[in-house]
Amino acid sequence: MLTEDELTACIESRRGLLTRMAASMLADSAEAEDVVQESALRALRGRKGFRSEADVCSWFQRICINTCREVARKRSSEQNRLDAARREELWRDPGYSVDPEAVAVALESGERLRGALASLTPDQRLAVVMHDLQGWKAREIAENSGLPLPTIKSHLRRGRQALVTLLAEPAR
């Protein structure tokens, strides 16, 4: 059976990485620490259900990623979903385009990029943050979130497209 010491060692070895991932996902460092702590408690409570053939650290990572998705989904509003659907519609319109210079200028401001990331749907943000900002492979994100690989790739495409649309809009 998985011992508390083994699990605690895993939690501590991944705490920094997962806190940074959660902070990018939630745009809130304090909440990111809470998410990792809550995940640690969930893992410690559920350690008797851990299957010995699985990797302990990957198991903890999965708990953490899903706790993060849960928190992000709770925060997400109906308006956020409607805005995402509107942006997807734009990208299906052959007449839609943007001024790439306006996007390049917006990218010079870290605040604009953070704001755009915060406007993505939780699953788009998960895909973009983990893949493009943290360097995970799409397959790894799928394995650690429990979402199918094609779904992760779709969130990644829509998330990147949404960032372009958001950054091309005039600053508010």
Add this chain to the structure above:
Amino acid sequence: MMALSCAEARDLASDLLDGELSQELERAVDEHVTGCPTCPALYRALLAVHHELERLRHEEEPREGRGSA
């Protein structure tokens, strides 16, 4: 050569950034973007966002090992 719609080319452009397209699809995206009045600007903007995220990733401190499920 397969002809792509704007929506198809725009979706595949994201995979192109990750180097995940077959040569045939890469050529099809190139051909579409070359002849399209709206997609080149979107592709340049996608590329700019991709480069900026990549730059920020490299700025971060070295990552701890994360293993695989």
